[in-house]
Amino acid sequence: MDDFSTQVCGVGALAEPARRALYLYVVDQQEPVSRDQAPAGAGLPRHTATFHLDRLVADGLLDTEFRRLSGRRGPGAGRPAKLYRRADRQIAVTLPPRRYDLVAQILAAGVERAARSGVPVEEAVRAAAADTGRRIAAAATPARSLGDIAGILAGHGYEPHVDGDTVVLANCPFHALAREHSALVCGLNLDLVAALLDMLGNGVSARLDPAPGRCCVVVQSGRE
Numbered sequence: 001m002d003d004f005s006t007q008v009c010g011v012g013a014l015a016e017p018a019r020r021a022l023y024l025y026v027v028d029q030q031e032p033v034s035r036d037q038a039p040a041g042a043g044l045p046r047h048t049a050t051f052h053l054d055r056l057v058a059d060g061l062l063d064t065e066f067r068r069l070s071g072r073r074g075p076g077a078g079r080p081a082k083l084y085r086r087a088d089r090q091i092a093v094t095l096p097p098r099r100y101d102l103v104a105q106i107l108a109a110g111v112e113r114a115a116r117s118g119v120p121v122e123e124a125v126r127a128a129a130a131d132t133g134r135r136i137a138a139a140a141t142p143a144r145s146l147g148d149i150a151g152i153l154a155g156h157g158y159e160p161h162v163d164g165d166t167v168v169l170a171n172c173p174f175h176a177l178a179r180e181h182s183a184l185v186c187g188l189n190l191d192l193v194a195a196l197l198d199m200l201g202n203g204v205s206a207r208l209d210p211a212p213g214r215c216c217v218v219v220q221s222g223r224e
Contacts, residue, residue, distance in 0.1 A: 011091060013059040018044055019052040023061055032065055032083035053084055063087045097157030099173035106132055106188055122184060129188035133195030143200045146221055152196070158215060165222060169193075169215035178216065186216040193217050
């Protein structure tokens with residue numbers, strides 16, 4: 001299952017009222033809760049709650065651990081209880097896709113770089129964006145065609161469409177920031193994609209070509 005499907009399933013699990021009540025009860029507690037505590041707190045029958053709790057675990061919203069609630073050890077201490085707590089994994093769905101977490105990491109890395117080296121902040125941010133592009137490329141499978149490159153970009157919210165020797169990025173994953181801070185965000189976007197393409201090779205490059213309704217960056221084969 002791809003990341004988008006996983007995220008949707010996780011959020012969709014909370015559409016069921018009983019499941020949502022259990023989730024809200026569990027995350028409101030300071031300590032993990034048992035199979036007895038959760039249904040009592042959410043006002044649900046235990047047999048119903050057990051099914052929904054396990055579904056929340058399967059969908060990545062809750063984690064489990066086992067612990068003896070009595071604190072006793074050794075023979076006669078009883079079996080450890082299964083406890084539920086909020087999962088560490090973050091789930092969010094935005095349509096169209098937005099990656100404000102990614103741009104925040106780039107901006108934070110850029111500010112730290114500028115503070116260490118004394119270079120202008122904008123220069124440091126764009127260097128951080130290029131580093132991010134190279135990391136994305138290094139983690140990707142080999143790209144042998146524009147379609148492969150489009151697939152890599154799709155995984156980061158760009159909604160690429162291949163048109164001949166060009167890949168048009170139908171979505172900007174940093175849309176709100178790009179609208180308010182166009183020069184900075186379009187610049188870092190270009191450096192991210194250009195560094196990614198350079199790492200992948202294949203003679204594919206990126207250029208700025210702003211237009212309404214899409215990302216300011218266009219990818220093209222055989223363009224220097």
